[in-house]
Amino acid sequence: MMSTGGLITRATTPPVTTPRDPAREAAERELSEPLYHANDPSLLQRALDRFWEAVGALFERASGATPGGTLGLLAVLAVTVLAAAALWWRLGTPRRAATGADVLFGDRTRTAADHRATADAHAAAGRWTEAVQERMRAVVRSLEERTLLDPRPGRTADEAAAEAARSLPDHATALRAAARAFDDVTYGGRTADADTYARLRALDLTLDRAKPLLTGPTA
Template identity: 70%
Template sequence: MTITGGTTGDTPVDIPRVPAREAAERELSEPMYHENDPSLLQRGIDRFWDWVGDLFDSAAGATPGGVVGLVAVAVVVLALIAALWWRLGTPRRTPATAGDSLFDDGPRTAAEHRAAASRHASAGQWNQAVQERMRAIVRSLEERTLLDPRPGRTADEAAAEAGRSLPTHAEGLRAAARAFDDVTYGGRSADEPAYRRIEQLDSALERTKPTLATTAATGFTEAPR
């Protein structure tokens, strides 16, 4: 590197390349040269938006119609998500927790649950009617010793246990438990046909008589009708 000037007039002064570069770096590292530089956070934000812009440009270039086509695809995807959410309701919780217990209040008899279900049905309150009728079914099976009373039991658990003992009603019990879960946890609404199906299941289970082959625990065998 050659620098012209100095006390000797215009005589060139040769400075080695590496020391010259180091001297320039030291000079440029002075705070006075960086007073207006963006902060580390601002630089990070700028790089993020640059990345988003590049991603959007790449997606627009790969989509027929460019940006307009990309917006149209996004609208269609959002519409599909909204339709699925409306159709399926709030995703159901799969793990059973203490809040999923079938009975959420003090102990009541099957007759009391049936009476509550009938009152709700008369008022057109089908969600509550479905809940109370399912509780009546499980409480009735407990009263008949076809299910062991167990605090914290969920509708799904009760249906599975009773279905093993009452195989001809297993599908109806599972459907009743699904209806209970849908209105209780899934944000769905029941209607009169849904309630009537559970009501008919309750009546059918009441007519089911155990045989003498009934054993302790779940060794119940359904008698011919």
């Protein structure tokens, strides 16, 4: 009798399946473990990377719109920098525009003697910038007291020097230099020194004794 040794079908266990959403959540929890992020860049590094990516994209767009591409853009930037440097060298540090009504003097009216005393006190303490400012104010106030200048609020040091030179033409150059020194330390951000103050003090004393040209300079 022949054996029917046919194939024996073995029962198999069906695979375990997990729904999609729980599987995703489990994977996210697993990947959030610190072990997987030990070498991740810091928050600052990621921010810098994004910044430079944006700069690079901007540069690419600019170079694409510039004749010559990247080289053309670099040439334009170089010319712009050189032009700005030349303008800065030509004009110097921008001066602060005067906005107050009294440019040379403050609100309180003081005599030339008061300004001289304050200037000498600043000089004795080594505060040369303040000393130069006060000595220039003494020069102008003295000319006003001698009626060589009309008292006028808002007058600048340059205007005072130009007006005073009409009756004191022999001292026109020194007056312009004094006004320039005042402007440099007041608006130009420069620092005065003992020599600058000594020149203004000498000019003040000289002008105090100078005889004006009452009829004005001849043409």
